[in-house]
Amino acid sequence: MHFESELLPNVWHISLPRFQDKRGILVKTFSQSVYQKHGININWREEFYSFSNKDVVRGMHFQTPPADHFKLIYCASGSVIDVLLDLRKGPGYGKVAHVKLESDKPSVIVMPPGIAHGFRSLVDHSLMVYKTSTEYSMDQDAGIHWDSFSFDWGLDHPITSDRDAGHISFLDFVSPF
Numbered sequence: 103m104h105f106e107s108e109l110l111p112n113v114w115h116i117s118l119p120r121f122q123d124k125r126g127i128l129v130k131t132f133s134q135s136v137y138q139k140h141g142i143n144i145n146w147r148e149e150f151y152s153f154s155n156k157d158v159v160r161g162m163h164f165q166t167p168p169a170d171h172f173k174l175i176y177c178a179s180g181s182v183i184d185v186l187l188d189l190r191k192g193p194g195y196g197k198v199a200h201v202k203l204e205s206d207k208p209s210v211i212v213m214p215p216g217i218a219h220g221f222r223s224l225v226d227h228s229l230m231v232y233k234t235s236t237e238y239s240m241d242q243d244a245g246i247h248w249d250s251f252s253f254d255w256g257l258d259h260p261i262t263s264d265r266d267a268g269h270i271s272f273l274d275f276v277s278p279f
């Protein structure tokens with residue numbers, strides 16, 4: 103595992119080893135000792151996954167305190183443009199980072215509380231896997247409208263949930279982080 107870079111302060115992009123042979127492929131996504139060496143020592147409490155078809159946009163999601171959490175994500179199949187919006191008060195507030203996640207070149211993103219996360223699927227059946235450091239809390243499940251901050255998703259009419267279409271604009275957001 104190679105800790106590539108900090109996409110935003112304390113947001114890690116980690117490239118993963120990918121072992122291929124005539125049977126197929128094996129990818130290791132998490133190793134406690136390797137992560138601990140880089141100061142990432144999280145008690146992951148939940149894991150879940152989603153499939154998304156081409157031009158689906160999910161996000162921008164985050165959990166507010168006291169359910170705010172660290173989040174680990176990776177694309178196990180397909181490819182997405184992953185987008186991160188910094189909601190933490192301070193000089194980095196509003197900064198955006200994005201990176202292509204694809205199963206052919208596997209990598210993981212680990213983000214701390216205060217980062218809104220979303221992605222655009224580039225193909226059908228993109229499989230996104232998540233770990234979080236808190237258990238899901240519907241009352242603290244919040245979002246910012248995907249098209250309300252400075253990022254070009256490359257399309258005007260993505261497939262979104264009604265809920266995501268109704269999130270507040272980033273301009274109206276007041277950060278609790």
Ligand SMILES: Cc1cn([C@H]2C[C@H](O)[C@@H](COP(=O)(O)OP(=O)(O)O[C@H]3O[C@H](C)C(=O)[C@H](O)[C@H]3O)O2)c(=O)[nH]c1=O
Binds near residue numbers: 160
């Ligand atoms: C995450 C979660 C969701 N749900 C329910 C809530 C909704 O009724 C339904 C779908 O949830 P949502 O529309 O929030 O799913 P996504 O839009 O795929 O959200 C996910 O993708 C974006 C990009 C993220 O970063 C979020 O962390 C992640 O939750 O599952 C639960 O009951 N438990 C859970 O832990």
